[in-house]
Amino acid sequence: MSSEYQRIFGVDLGTTYSSIAYMDDYGKPVVVPNSENQPITPSVVFFDGDSIVVGEVAKESSKLYPHDVVSFVKRSMGEADFVFEHNGRTFRAEEISSFIIRKLVQDAEKHLGEKIEDVVVTCPAYFGINEREATRRCGEIAGYNVRQIINEPTAAAIAYGTMEVKDERVVLVYDLGGGTFDITMIEIQSSAIEVICTGGDHNLGGKDWDDRIVAYLVQEFQNATKSTEDILEDPDTCQDLLLSAEKAKKVLSHRDKTPILITHGGERVKVTLERRKFHEITQDLLERTAALTHEMLEEAKKKGYWNFDEIIMVGGATRMPQVGARIQKEFGVKPRMFDPDEAVAKGAAIYGLKLAMNEGLKRKVTRRRERDNPKSAKETQEFEIDDVLEEVEQLVSENENLRPADVRLSRVRVTNVASKSFGIIAVNSKDEEVVFNLILKNTDVPNVITKSFGTAAADQEAVSIQIMENDTTDIMTPLHEAVEIGTAVLQLPGGLAADTPIEITFKLNEEGRLEISAIEPTASKKKVDVAIDTQSVIGGEELEAAKARSSGLVVS
Secondary structure (H helix, E strand, C coil), X not given: CCCCCCCEEEEECCCCEEEEEEECCCCCEEECCCCCCCCCEECCEEEECCEEEECHHHHHHCCCCHHHEECCHHHHCCCCCCCEEECCEEECHHHHHHHHHHHHHHHHHHHHCCCCCEEEEEECCCCCHHHHHHHHHHHHHHCCEEEEEEEHHHHHHHHHHHHCCCCCEEEEEEEECCCCEEEEEEEECCCEEEEEEEEEXXXXXXXXXXXXXXXXXXXXHHHHHCCCCCHHHCHHHHHHHHHHHHHHHHHCCCCCEEEEEEEECCEEEEEEEEHHHHHHHHHHHHHHHHHHHHHHHHHHHHCCCCCCCEEEEEXXXXXXXXXXXXXXXXXXXXXXXXXXXXXXXXXXXXXXXHHHHHHHHHHHHHHHHHHHCHHHCCCCCCCCHHHHHHHHHHHHHHXXXXXXXXXXXXXXXXXXXXXXXXXXXXXCCCCCEEEEEEECCCCEECEEEEEEEECCCCCCCEEEEEEEEECXXXXXXXXXXXXXXXXEEEECCCCCCCCCEEEEEEEECCCCCEEEEEECCXXXXXXXXXXXXXXXXXXXXXXXXXXXXXXXXXXX
C-alpha cells in the first residue's frame, strides 16, 4: 500500500484474549505478535503499585495478587456501577480496557518500527448503545483515533469473504469466545458483505465452561475432605482453581482425562477430570448456543432467508471438540473452523484498509478533478467511490502503487443490522404505557425512521421523550423488557390542543450510534436534537482525566 494511505490497524478487544492486526505490503492481513512473541494477549490487567501490567504476567499474577488484578472486564463494558478501586483511585471499565489496547499497540509499534495512530476496534454484534460507546472511549482514552467500531462476526466474515470465499454464499458465523457468544447470518457476495440477522448472549463464553469445572472441583474437594467450606471465598484458592480449570479445559480438547491438584487450608486433593464428565457438567451451556442459533434462524426467515450454505466457527472456545460435534448434529452441516483466534483482528484490519483506500481514492479523484478543471477546486469530496468508477480506473492505470485488489476492496459494500430495538415510551389504545419501537432489531443500518405521536393534554408546556433500548423485535414492547438510555425534552408554545402531532426521528448509523430529533411541525416548528451519550459511559471531566492519566502512563 502506498505511503500516501494512512495505515489503520484492526484491534480485537476480547473478553479473555485480545490481538492487533494490519495489512502488509502484499495486501495480506497479519496479526502482530506481542512482546512475548505470542499472537494473542490475555485481556488481564495487573495494578502493580504505580505500574500497569497487561497480558500473561498479569494473568499469572492473579494467583498471587487476586485483589490487584482485573479479568473479564469486557463483560462490564458500559455499566455505570462497575468501579475498580486501587490505591485510593477508582477505574471504570473503559479505562481498564484502554490499558489492554495500549499494550497491543505499544508492542505492535516496537515490532513494526512505526507509529500507530488509527484503529478499528471490534465488539460483540449484540452490544447496545452503552457498550459500543464505551468501546469507542477505550481507544480514545488510550490515545488513538478510533475510526470505526465494527461487529466481531462481521469482521470474521470480512476476513473469510476476502481470503477464502470465491463464490456467493450465506454463512452462519458461530462465534464462541472467552466471555461472549455471537451467532450471525451473513450473505457474502463479490461486491458486498451483508449481515442478515444476529443474536447471542454477552454472558456466555469459554469462561462459563471454566466456572463449571471450578464448581465441580469445589464439590470434589468437599467430598474428599468431608468439609462444607466454600473454598472459593479464599481469593488465592479461587484464582488458583480458575487457572487450573482453564488449563484442564484445553487439555481435554486433546486427551480423555487430566489430573488437577487442589491445595487449600493445608489440604491437598487430587481430582481426575474425564472428558465425559466435562461434557456432562457443561452440556446445558452448549445447548444454549444451539437454542440461540435457532432463535436467530427464525428471525432470518422473516427476512426471506430460509437456508444457509455453511457454518464457520471462530473464537477460542470453539476448539472444544464437543462444540463442532454438537453443531453438526443439530444443523446437519459440518462446521468449518476458521482461524479462531485471529480472524476477527484480521477482518478489522481488512476493513481498516477499505476505509483508508476509500479516503485516499477520494483525495486522488478530487485532485485529478482540480488539475483537469481548476474551476472545480472548491468542490467537496462528498461522493461515493461507486459514483466515480471511470476516474478510479484511470488512477489505477496511471499509478503503479495502486493495487487493483485494494481498489476492489474499497468498493465492497459492508452492511450491518441493528443490534437492538430502539423506541420511546408512549400510550397505547388501552391507555397503557408501552415502548413503541421505531427501529427494530435486525433491520438494516444506517436507518432513519420518522413517526408522529400526539401530545397527552391541551396546553402542554413540554414533551419528555424517554428513549428506550430492548432486545425484542416487536413494534410494541412492555416497559419491563426495555431500559432507558436517554431523554430529550421538547419545549412547546402555549395554546396547543391535545393530540398535537410531534414528529420524532431516530437515526442509527453503521456503528450503532443513535441520534434523535423531535419537532412540533404545525405551530412553532420548535425542534430538539440529541445524540445518545448516556451517563453510564465515562464522559466529561472524568473522560478527560482518564485521557490525561493515560498520556503519561507506560503499560508493560
